Amino acid sequence: MKRTLIILLRNPLSLLGVLLVLMVIVLAVFADFIAPFPDHKGAVVDFVYFNQAPSDRNLMGTDLVGRDLFSRIIYAYRISLMLGVVVLVISVPIGVLAGLFAGYRGGKTEFVLMRLTDVFLSIPPLVLAIAMMGVLEPTLLNAMLAVTAMWWPWYARLVYNVARSEREEGYVLAAEVIGASQWHICFREILPNCLPAVITKMTLDMGFVIIIASSLSFLGLGVQPPTPDLGSMVAEGARYLPDSWWLTVFPGLAILVAVFGFNLIGDALREILGAEQ
Amino acid sequence: MTPVLAIENLHLGFKGYTGYTEVLHGISLSINPAERVALVGESGSGKSVTARIILGLLQEVRGATIRGELRFLQHDLNSIGTKHWRDLRGTRMSMIFQDPTSALNPVFTVGVQFIEVLRRGSAPLSEAAALSRASALLQSVSINDPERVLQAYPFQLSGGMNQRVMIAMALANNPALLIADEPGTALDVTVQAQTLDLMNQLVASHNTAMLFISHNLGVVREFADRIYVIYRGRIVEQGPTAAVFNDPGHPYTRALMAAVPRITGGGIADIPDTSDEFLQPCVNHGSAL
Numbered sequence: 001m002k003r004t005l006i007i008l009l010r011n012p013l014s015l016l017g018v019l020l021v022l023m024v025i026v027l028a029v030f031a032d033f034i035a036p037f038p039d040h041k042g043a044v045v046d047f048v049y050f051n052q053a054p055s056d057r058n059l060m061g062t063d064l065v066g067r068d069l070f071s072r073i074i075y076a077y078r079i080s081l082m083l084g085v086v087v088l089v090i091s092v093p094i095g096v097l098a099g100l101f102a103g104y105r106g107g108k109t110e111f112v113l114m115r116l117t118d119v120f121l122s123i124p125p126l127v128l129a130i131a132m133m134g135v136l137e138p139t140l141l142n143a144m145l146a147v148t149a150m151w152w153p154w155y156a157r158l159v160y161n162v163a164r165s166e167r168e169e170g171y172v173l174a175a176e177v178i179g180a181s182q183w184h185i186c187f188r189e190i191l192p193n194c195l196p197a198v199i200t201k202m203t204l205d206m207g208f209v210i211i212i213a214s215s216l217s218f219l220g221l222g223v224q225p226p227t228p229d230l231g232s233m234v235a236e237g238a239r240y241l242p243d244s245w246w247l248t249v250f251p252g253l254a255i256l257v258a259v260f261g262f263n264l265i266g267d268a269l270r271e272i273l274g275a276e277q
Numbered sequence: 278m279t280p281v282l283a284i285e286n287l288h289l290g291f292k293g294y295t296g297y298t299e300v301l302h303g304i305s306l307s308i309n310p311a312e313r314v315a316l317v318g319e320s321g322s323g324k325s326v327t328a329r330i331i332l333g334l335l336q337e338v339r340g341a342t343i344r345g346e347l348r349f350l351q352h353d354l355n356s357i358g359t360k361h362w363r364d365l366r367g368t369r370m371s372m373i374f375q376d377p378t379s380a381l382n383p384v385f386t387v388g389v390q391f392i393e394v395l396r397r398g399s400a401p402l403s404e405a406a407a408l409s410r411a412s413a414l415l416q417s418v419s420i421n422d423p424e425r426v427l428q429a430y431p432f433q434l435s436g437g438m439n440q441r442v443m444i445a446m447a448l449a450n451n452p453a454l455l456i457a458d459e460p461g462t463a464l465d466v467t468v469q470a471q472t473l474d475l476m477n478q479l480v481a482s483h484n485t486a487m488l489f490i491s492h493n494l495g496v497v498r499e500f501a502d503r504i505y506v507i508y509r510g511r512i513v514e515q516g517p518t519a520a521v522f523n524d525p526g527h528p529y530t531r532a533l534m535a536a537v538p539r540i541t542g543g544g545i546a547d548i549p550d551t552s553d554e555f556l557q558p559c560v561n562h563g564s565a566l
Contacts, residue, residue, distance in 0.1 A: 107339070170379030177332055178367030178394055178446075192384040 007272050008265070017264025024258045028077040035071035043226040054246055061246035063236070069246065072228040073254045079229055080258065083144055084209040088202055091148045095155025096191075096198060102156070103163025104186050114160060117153040125150040126215060133221040143222040147212055151205070158201060162194040169193075196273035204266030207259035214255055230255050279350070280307040281454050281486040282331065287345030289326060289335070289510075300326060301510040303345070308454065308486045313477075315489040315501035315518075317533070323510045324490045328456045331488070332372060333362040350453055367397045371447040372456040373476075377439035377464075381431035387442055388427035391449070398450030414445040418475055437468035444472065448479055455480065456488045473500060494537050498522055506530050508555055516562020526560030528552070 008014050032038055036059070046066030054061045060069040102113040120128075129146040136142040166172065167190060175189050214231030216222035223229035230251045237247025289301035301323045308314045316324050329335040330343060333354065347354035349370065354362065374380040381390060391411040396402055402410070412423035418441040420426050431439055440460065447455055460472065473496060480487050491497050497504060497518070504521045506514040506529065514527040525531045532555070 170374055170376055171382040173334075174372075174374060174380040174443075175382075176334055176366075177372045178397060179363040179365070180367075181363070189382055193382070195384075 004269070004272050008268055011268055013264055014268030017261045017268065020257055020261030021265060024077055024261060025081065027074050028081045031074045031078050035068075035074045037068040037071040040067040040071045041075040041226075041228055051240075051244055051247075053244075060250040061244075063233070063247060064240075069233075069250055072233065073230070073251060076228040076230045076233065076251070077254065077258065079140070079223055079227065080210045080213060083140070083147070083213045084206045086144050087147045087151055087209050087213075088205060090144075091151035092155050092198065092202060095152035095157075096159045096194070098152070098156040099159030099161075100163050100186060100191060100194065103160040104167055104182075104190060110160075113156065117156045117160075120150065120153040121157070123150075126212065129212065129216055130219065130221060133216065138221045138224060140223050140227070143213060143216055146216070147209060150212075151209070154205075155198065155201070158197055159194050162197050163190050166190045166193045200266060200269045200273055203262055203269055207262035207266070210255065210258055210262075280309050280348075281312075281350060282488070283307040283346070283348040284327075284331070285346035285348075287327070287330065287347070288343070289323070289330060290342045292340040292342065297342075299510070304507070304510070304512055306505050306512065306515070308488055310453070310486055311481070311484045312503065313480065313487045313489060313501050314503045314505065315491060315497040316505050316507055317491060317494065317497055318507035319492060319533075322507045324492075324507060325458055327507075328372065328458050328488065328490055331454075331456065332366055332370065333359065367394065367452075368450050369452055370454045370456070371450070371452045372458065373440075373443050373447050373460045375459045375462045376436075377443045378431055378434075378436055380443055381439060383430065383432055386428055386430055387434070391427065391442075391446060394446045394449050411445075411449075414449055415442065417479065418442075418445045419471075420445075435468075436464050437472065440464060440468070440472045441475065444476055444479065448483055448485065451483055452485060454486050454488065456490070458490045459492070460489075462493075469496075494534060506533065511556075512559050513555070513557070514560040514562075516560075520562040524562075526562070527557060528554035530560075 008018060027034055031041075035041070037044075044065070044067055046062075048066065049058065049062050050066035051064055052058055052062040052066075058068050058070065060073065062068055063072070098113045098117065102110040102117075128150045129143075132146040132149060133142060136145070167185075172185060172189055175185050180189070210230075213222055214229070214234070217229040217231035218235045220232070220235065222231060225232065233251035234248050234255075237244065237251070240247055284304060284306050287301055287304045288299065290297050290299040304323070304327060306314070306316070316327065318324050326335060331347070331349070331354075335341050336343060337359070349365065352361075352365070357365075381387065388408060388411065391414075392402075392404060392407040395407045395410055408427065411427060415423035415426055420438065420441055426434065426438065426442065431442075434442070444460075457476070460469075460476065462469075464472070476487075477500060479485075489497065489501055501518050504514075504516065504518050505512050506521070506527065508529045514521060514525065514530045521530065522534075525534055529552075532549075532552075
């Protein structure tokens with residue numbers, strides 16, 4: 001753990017990733033203190049300053065109803081991060097459990113769980129999410145549900161593959177020989193060996209979840225106004241390109257920075273944890 | 278004297294797509310308390326599956342059909358049920374593997390795994406008590422710095438070290454029977470000799486009976502009290518080690534002995550893959566006791 005951290009911070013690229021992610025997290029957590037116009041996260045109208053280019057007063061300009069873009073981006077980060085965390089916290093355990101049981105038990109369990117996974121995987125993720133959002137109401141909660149529904153199968157498949165190869169390892173046989181229960185073998189022997197792969201994928205996925213959530217709200221299916229969201233901000237501003245460029249460029253950059261940061265860490269983790277195995 | 282393990286007329290077959298294939302054709306063997314018995318044969322002859330049947334691991338495999346009597350101490354293994362059988366594993370019977378490093382879980386320290394083994398055996402054990410018992414056991418397998426080894430991960434230790442850890446774990450709960458499936462085949466010869474020597478001493482001091490599975494006749498000759506030679510799922514020769522080595526009665530045993538490469542050179546003997554001679558009935562030299 002300590003070793004992983006040291007390697008992570010020594011490599012300039014992954015250090016950049018760590019810094020970017022830290023910055024995003026700090027912005028999101030302390031949004032109330034950092035944002036110059038905290039009340040602009042809601043439905044505020046200020047036509048004196050509407051559609052202003054970046055200036056001293058508004059670091060990233062203002063939107064069409066005069067709200068400070070910088071403040072709104074900070075609050076949008078809060079939503080994006082929360083969405084990413086909630087989606088992973090729900091979908092990872094489901095996927096890991098399904099993959100673990102399928103990989104360890106084999107036979108009928110494997111057939112049922114993995115074919116179910118295949119069904120979900122066969123539908124393009126965004127299409128599934130759009131369909132779900134079309135049926136349900138477009139709210140933040142439903143956006144989380146939709147993204148979760150398309151996320152767990154990837155973990156099921158990942159853990160299934162790792163568990164499948166780990167169960168043939170000598171230490172699993174050794175555990176059987178000393179009379180360990182199936183529960184023990186599953187959770188205490190095999191699962192810890194799957195975790196490096198899962199943790200790596202989770203870091204990479206934080207970025208992807210943010211992109212998918214932004215895509216959904218870009219299409220008008222995710223978070224609804226006036227709640228700030230990076231995707232809907234880009235969608236709104238796109239109509240006024242190239243004149244009011246700040247409306248699109250800054251939210252877009254904000255997405256880029258967050259996703260880039262998580263991906264850099266994820267890539268570094270993949271190399272570190274992969275080399276350890 | 279009741280034997281620790283008695284196998285009578287054991288058959289094993291697998292049902293596959295092509296039909297039923299019999300792998301063991303009625304094996305009988307017995308091991309007395311504190312006796313070291315070797316099961317010798319080429320790969321594929323049925324040595325390892327026999328060990329797995331004794332431990333009750335093959336019974337769970339779909340398509341495996343097992344017939345024959347299995348007695349372990351006072352238990353009839355065919356009638357005790359999986360739960361009870363599992364309770365016997367790791368406490369009354371245990372096993373050492375070919376490749377010690379892969380038999381330890383890479384994500385836990387040796388200490389954590391050792392404590393788990395110890396807790397299986399005796400009544401609830403505090404962590405400190407378990408650790409001090411573990412380090413005493415490690416000392417008995419000639420590990421001079423047990424504290425360091427207990428804190429290390431298996432991949433940080435050498436193969437020889439891991440093998441000693443495995444031996445210490447296997448004997449931790451004073452089993453009545455220890456099965457060693459080609460122990461140390463994955464280690465180099467000098468380390469192998471050391472660990473075998475250690476195992477020999479420990480088995481004697483713990484009064485543990487041992488089933489030693491090997492294809493290495495040199496090791497077997499030094500190590501075993503009694504030998505069973507197995508060929509294609511049949512016992513072809515059995516008897517006290519000296520008797521079998523001095524007067525090998527079965528053509529397959531003779532071929533096996535001729536195949537051992539000699540340090541003085543002289544080429545490797547040519548053994549036919551199969552021969553009608555090898556299927557002759559079992560030669561029995563009687564029991565040592």
